[in-house]
Amino acid sequence: MSLTLEELNDIAEKELSRQQQFSRQIRVCCAASCLSCQDADLTQQLQQTARQQAMGETEIKPVGCLGLCKEGPLVSVHPEGTLYSHVQINTSKAILLSESSLPRPSAIDPGQSLFFTRQNPIVLRNSGSINPERIEEYIAVGGYKALYQAIRNMHPGEILSQIQQSGLRGRGGAGYPTGLKWSAVAKTKSTQKYVICNADEGDPGAFMDRSVLESDPHSVLEGMAIAGYAVGAQAGYIYVRAEYPLAVQRLRTAIRQAEKFGLLGNNIFNSSFHFSLTIRLGAGAFVCGEETAIIASIEGLPGKPRPRPPYPATSGIKGCPTLINNVETFANISPILTRGSAWFAGIGTDKSKGTKVFALAGRVKRTGLIEVPMGTTLREIIFDIGGGISDNGTFKAAQTGGPSGGCIPKQHLDIPMDYESLASIGSIMGSGGLIVLDQSSCMVDVAKFFMEFCTSESCGKCVPCRVGTMQMYTILDKITRGQAQLSDLEQLEDLCDLVRSTSLCGLGQTAPNPVLSTLRFFRDEYISHIQDQHCPAGVCSLLTGK
């Protein structure tokens, strides 16, 4: 089956008129985080009650992430837009039946809450408003139109220049210009090319990609298909963590539906373009997020990186040119084509365009998923959107970029969150994990935590990473036990330098970052562990004798 534009519009219209039958809509967040705290299947319970009460004018539908994960389970009611938090079965009935005698969950007005008003959803445009398991709803909000435009009305070269002009940069960590990467793959002469969506999300403390896949999987599929057309690939893989069963399930459903509608497969929109997608499960190895390792893993091998060049753009899966982008990068594609590169380039800062999704977690009042224009300051994110530090604590540092990133101290709270600014103070944007630390965290312990992570995730192929991270871990451990000397700090810094400059892949090259950045901003904590055998945060128990 191949769709025409009329048929696509028909599906959209049918779906819209279906929705118009309802005067009221109750949206139940069905992303993993909210599901995990529901006391029973809320959607089902509400649908059952609505049926019993013959409330035909109310639609109850499961939607993706509503953002404010800490306050879950979340339910939002439309057209008012009121958001209810901590909804359980008994309190959900009060929302549905509007009876004042029943116990009611607490309500939030998103129009009044800085958590929502400061955001600018592009990637999360449909998150929390459409049912991720129904392709019709994605089509009804204009989904797959960009794909139609691309295939039927645009030359691949035009798409490449649109993406380049938009200034979009990779959201997986390194921030490489997406347009350049696409052009490199497009330029190759091979008839066989591949597109990979990197949904490995190995950074502990990050859940942006999971939420996007669970909330709006079609936006990623559409982005991948457009990429396939632009670079000349006919097949793609989505490499997703096995630890995300719900995301995997929603992706499978989405692919099946897209195939059924002819939006994936052969002769898409009656053109000569074919594109098929396959899901590949990760198996719990952080290093598989690295681009050459992901390729090895897709080929069924241990996920060990290999030296580059050749880059995947010239030699990837089965030696064919391969484009690798992150989930969020792909989710940005369709809006850029629909609204134009100039619109996208108008958001953000000089060199970092568009928005960034952050997974806000740690010691902050409102944890959850947020999307803000690039260049929003860290202070705005933590204090306006996040509502400040939880339990009246004091801000100590924000960790970005996970095991490859660094800690941003108080004096840099006003830093604009963009690639260059973060790099200038020794951290990185990373994939978007943002963990807030308060006075109860010991920075040496945090550095040790990440180093332990790197030692166990190092694939062992190159010596600097395999042995070096272990050496660094040993020194950090000694420090937290109060058994180190000042000379150990020097050795630690030397090791950082060595591992950074001689490791084979990004894992080793960036492993020293958490140590370097804590040494830079919290050196006094290291010193007091060493000289006074004292842990200022009271975390390292061997020192405090607890």
Place this chain on the structure above:
Amino acid sequence: MQTNAEAVDTPLDSALSKTKDPQYRMVNRIMCLHNYQPDALIETLHAAQDSFGCITLETMRYISHMLHLPLSRVYAVATFYHYFTLKPPGKHRCVLCMGTACYIAGAESIEKAITEKHHISPGETTSDGEISLLTARCLGSCGLAPAAIFDDKVMGQLTPKNVLKQLQDWRDHVADT
């Protein structure tokens, strides 16, 4: 690798019987779906672990035979990836998240509490085979840290107390039946 009793069968006999064995249905289906191509190895190992809870030497032999891969390759992949386990799991599984958000929210104290009460460390199973304790690197529920998976259910905002209660419930349930 030690040889064990079933190795007396020729690999062919043992493989033939497994192609019809209902327990191997998922494993066979996945291999068939991928045309027995070697790049299906990881998917096949996932199916094996889903079916049996762990990946035994016998299963590895069978997969190596069917996908025409050396056993060493199957073993290398099964042991490289943390998600795969060669040890049979307990009846119940508690997977504690040790990701950054959970770590700073006190996941370590939960781990300590479990170790003290049930005498198991991560990767171990209680001697009665009831409970396995595992750790994960982030469950993606960081907004609810600390989080853990109890059998198949993710739960967040945990404390040592409510985790111990959950584990005790598993134990008590055994005592009841």
